[in-house]
Amino acid sequence: MKDFIAGEEQRLLARHGLDNFDALWALQLEAVDEPNTEGRGWSTVFRLELEDKAFYLKRQSNYLTHTLTHPFGEPSFSREFRNIQRYAELGIPALQAVFYAQRKVEGEQRALLLTRALDEWQDLHDVLQGWDLMPAGQRNAVLDACGLLARRVHSSGQVHGCFYPKHIFLQARGDGYAAQLIDLEKTRPALLGERDRIKDIEPLLRRAQVWTGADVQRFLSAYLGSSANMDQWLERLTKRRKSKSVSA
The missing domain is CATH 1.10.510.10 (Transferase(Phosphotransferase) domain 1)
Incomplete structure (x- = not known):
């Protein structure tokens, strides 16, 4: 799947050197809750604040969803990102994606999803x-x-x-x-x-x-x-x- 970055936040992320997968993956943040684990996989959520905006950064490794179209599994964030895009196309009010990307690193399937925080909700x-x-x-x-x-x-x-x-x-x-x-x-x-x-x-x-x-x-x-x-x-x-x- 091609990397996604929302145009509205692209310059903001770029100013902080966070407009790419490697930078967001390596960013040191404190998790907002305990990681979810499944088999060899894990998934964790972090809060990220940049200037006057807040986001939630979710990172996962080998945390896979198995379906008929992906019998060997795909990152669960991949499915969630597609659904976020589908809801936007259908006009269903839902959270908004800012960045999505996934990588295979020495057999490890990594994915990260950045969404806008709903602080006023x-x-x-x-x-x-x-x-x-x-x-x-x-x-x-x-x-x-x-x-x-x-x-x-x-x-x-x-x-x-x-x-x-x-x-x-x-x-x-x-x-x-x-x-x-x-x-x-x-x-x-x-x-x-x-x-x-x-x-x-x-x-x-x-x-x-x-x-x-x-x-x-x-x-x-x-x-x-x-x-x-x-x-x-x-x-x-x-x-x-x-x-x-x-x-x-």
């Missing part, structure tokens, strides 16, 4: 911590934003695959909220219609335990619009939630 997981203290109008605006985001993903023929509170980022705008997604590694085309859609949004409802029945209906109203049978969707979502609880 708050993930839904944190929003839910103060849910009961929020005014009703503000809660409804959050529910609407989340429902419309899910609707945008699915109407574009995609399923996110990890539609969790920690992956939905919100920003207050006037009386409403804007919403966007991160963690696009598991995104794929929707092939099973309503079944895929149920499977995608049920984990969000299961994790948003502070949402009342009325909250869930508000979310679904934004997601479904006026054309769908609310009772049927609630029944199917409840059935899946119960089946996941039993298998857990």
Whole structure:
């Protein structure tokens, strides 16, 4: 895959000598969390601040995803980068890539992905911590934003695959909220219609335990619009939630 660098940040990276794979790979930074490991592979996330801008730099080695099109594996960041580009083409609000590249070094498959930080946004997981203290109008605006985001993903023929509170980022705008997604590694085309859609949004409802029945209906109203049978969707979502609880 050809190296990618966003034109908007190319000069910024160049001023700091960071507009190439080797420089970004060698850059000494403190990890923001513990590395993910799998077999001989590892994947780590770092925060990078340059002048007045902030980014997240993700580096991985031999951290591979195996698919039918890549039976011997490819860097998981490669798949995530393609999905970031796909979301941008489809107009689905999501994190933005600044740099992507991968290399083979003495049999080691390395990849790095640089994305813009979402410092002025708050993930839904944190929003839910103060849910009961929020005014009703503000809660409804959050529910609407989340429902419309899910609707945008699915109407574009995609399923996110990890539609969790920690992956939905919100920003207050006037009386409403804007919403966007991160963690696009598991995104794929929707092939099973309503079944895929149920499977995608049920984990969000299961994790948003502070949402009342009325909250869930508000979310679904934004997601479904006026054309769908609310009772049927609630029944199917409840059935899946119960089946996941039993298998857990």
